Amino acid sequence: MLPFVNLLIINRKSAVPVYLQIANQLTALIRRGVLKSKQKLPSSRELADLLQVHRKTIVAAYSEIQMQGWTTTSPKRGVFVSSALPELTPVKWEKDGPYERLSVPLPFYRVNTHYIAEPTVESSKYDWVIDDGLPDARIAPLEALIREYKIRIQKNFLFKNNAGTLSPGSLSLRETLLSYLAETRGIQAITPNILITQGAQMGIFMSAQLLLRPGDYVVVGEPGYFMANSVFESLEANILRALVDKDGIDVDQVEEFCLKYNVKMLYIIPHHHHPTTVTLSPQRRMQLIALAEKFNFVIVEDDYDYDFHYHSAPYLPLVSYNSNRIIYIGSLTKCLAPSIRIGFMVAPVELIDEAIKIRRSISLRGDFIMEEALSVLIASGDINRHIKKSNKIYMHRRDLLCELMRQHLQDFVTFDIPTGGMAVWIKFGKGYPLKKIASNAAKHRLLMSDGTKYNTHNEDYNAIRFGFASLTDIELTEVIQLLKASLQKA
């Protein structure tokens, strides 16, 4: 007989009943070829004695594996491993170890992207983070949001709503957003023009799926948004990079590309370009629209932080000029918190109809209770009041950051004061390579980018975005001191 005492390990502290532990381990032995087809199992009395459990426990375990079809019982002869199971060569489990590395190469495709993700870090190793331009969730009306969420759970809401039809997002959020976008951004659209997404990134992903196939041409700004470029690369599109100066993307260069290549799509962040934060000038806006008409391409307008602009009112988006060939992407993440993954896409109906199919393929639907709760906060004006309040706070933080850098870092960095958004684009001097600085900073328990992700092309910018919105005055002061200390060792 096999050494069942060693093979079947019972853990009495487990939430799994003992009979089931035994049953699962028996089926595992069969699968591994330790117990072979037609082999006889010990009687329930024998096994109960061996394992020091009640006989009823073994009977229950045997019933379980029999019901699952692993064994057959012959009334007088006992329990046997089913003869219908194929014989397997025992797998050497000890050697393979804990499911970590592949023992054989598998036929899968690697994702074609130049973008190197920042590694996952243990947050316990850091006290401070310089982010890329995230909002301060501590001042956001999250409690109000959760209150509305809770009401919708209690209201039997889930029963009445048909989850199967919610791929485009909650109807009430779509309609509330349309009024909001019409009022604040001059966007004239109707319900079939809007789709709720999981953040602005999903809008970029779906637009690319709609517009690009391997070999197609897409125009982006350089420097540009690494996560957008990464999507285009993974689709094996050809990326054409037009330089971005203080007025935004170089429109003449875009035109040259159009004359040379069959451009399908232009991806642009006209309001606060990522990473440099510049705003596209009115003149270039109108030129771009004219080029799109002339060369028949689609503009994907990413307007992820529209609401945050400090010198004048925000510029109305391109889509308010001419809506016929623009996919407009926005997000509510920046108004609330990095964890609120709700964004939207506004586009001609034909495109939205296709995008809904993609949305459904990706994940069926979003958290529609959260969508409904958010809809209430937009309709009540809570979100708008929060935007006004946080605009003042963020402008102050921007000014403080720039002042602190002038005082403490002027020998090391150069930057322009951004007119909006949540980050400053900071270039470090040649003697201060960011890999070294970031590694020094880690020793001070400060997590910051080493700049690699911003090098979307061949150029090494040696620059990062410094997100000021998420840090209070005291925190900004502290972080600048730590950054300075990290620079002095560089």
Added chain:
Amino acid sequence: MLPFVNLLIINRKSAVPVYLQIANQLTALIRRGVLKSKQKLPSSRELADLLQVHRKTIVAAYSEIQMQGWTTTSPKRGVFVSSALPELTPVKWEKDGPYERLSVPLPFYRVNTHYIAEPTVESSKYDWVIDDGLPDARIAPLEALIREYKIRIQKNFLFKNNAGTLSPGSLSLRETLLSYLAETRGIQAITPNILITQGAQMGIFMSAQLLLRPGDYVVVGEPGYFMANSVFESLEANILRALVDKDGIDVDQVEEFCLKYNVKMLYIIPHHHHPTTVTLSPQRRMQLIALAEKFNFVIVEDDYDYDFHYHSAPYLPLVSYNSNRIIYIGSLTKCLAPSIRIGFMVAPVELIDEAIKIRRSISLRGDFIMEEALSVLIASGDINRHIKKSNKIYMHRRDLLCELMRQHLQDFVTFDIPTGGMAVWIKFGKGYPLKKIASNAAKHRLLMSDGTKYNTHNEDYNAIRFGFASLTDIELTEVIQLLKASLQKA
């Protein structure tokens, strides 16, 4: 002078300040070519008189558009539309109407899918819904979940966590899930093997992205899960359909396919196959694993409702047999509510590393506060207790539904009692076409599928999944009466 009184409409009830309304409308007139480059604007005094607003309001509006770069001011001569703007032909906005249909064809790709989505419906038109197999959110511990969510907002949690590194999901949820999966499903894996997804669907989507390119071969069951097939179709893979009988997928047919084609991937729901709810027999499980080894393909094991099994303990998943060539997909949606869009994917590290890149491209990260809250509920045993409780309730509802159908619908339908899951696969007789029945049902304010989505291939099954888990005894009784009434008119 232009008829500014008619062109500039002021809405005093709007949340947008009057000066900004005027500014936005002026820039719109410039963009549309109504106000042309170099044209002079009326003086602030003139315009204030015309619009009956204070002169300061016009001054503020003019400052705004000047700051945005639309106009230039000549000290003594007045305000002029900038000469730097290109001249545009005025767009006929009246004719184009409200942003609905494209006036010109755009160069986009349609999604290649045979699956026809059920149309979005107005939920106010229905009192009752027969869903596809959704849980009853009314009995789920959502209040406890929200309590944990709220704690994490207050705890300054957001500040300390670095959102930029959360694409694989919250670390605490990943680790809690691993213990849970090891204990309940015999899955041996470590942290780099698991990725949090937005529902099981995202796991299917990402697996297909990893394994399939146009022309590649994928094996599925027939009948099969329409949303999986839809993903494979949209990637232009070749779908090979092996028949599903009472023991699951026909393994001999799978082998024949492998001999004939270079199969890259097999998609399977071994536990409760969708739509027919059958469970794959142990014999076939072992044969499938052997085939995967022999022909070097990857098995994508979709185990979306593992926890709900009524006759015996759930079968351990395939991945617990041999983890080297299986992508294991699961979801917490079925344990909680359709709105909780959190799932997971367990696979060899090499595959997870690539999948994280795709996850990031799709939507950066999930709602990590919700992930953390859920992690607490799993660790505390709340989820497990809820599963046990709801298993009893759902088994009772299954039995009631089958009994009601025997009593009231036996002349119209045939079905097998499912051993687990949340739905019964019901075939309607030939004289009862589902399109007609569903249309009758709508008149009774009952929303049900017309069966089209289950016809994944050429076969018209004239069948639907009847989700029993989400309906109480009274509701089930009522829905069966309405269904009967809809049949009598068919």
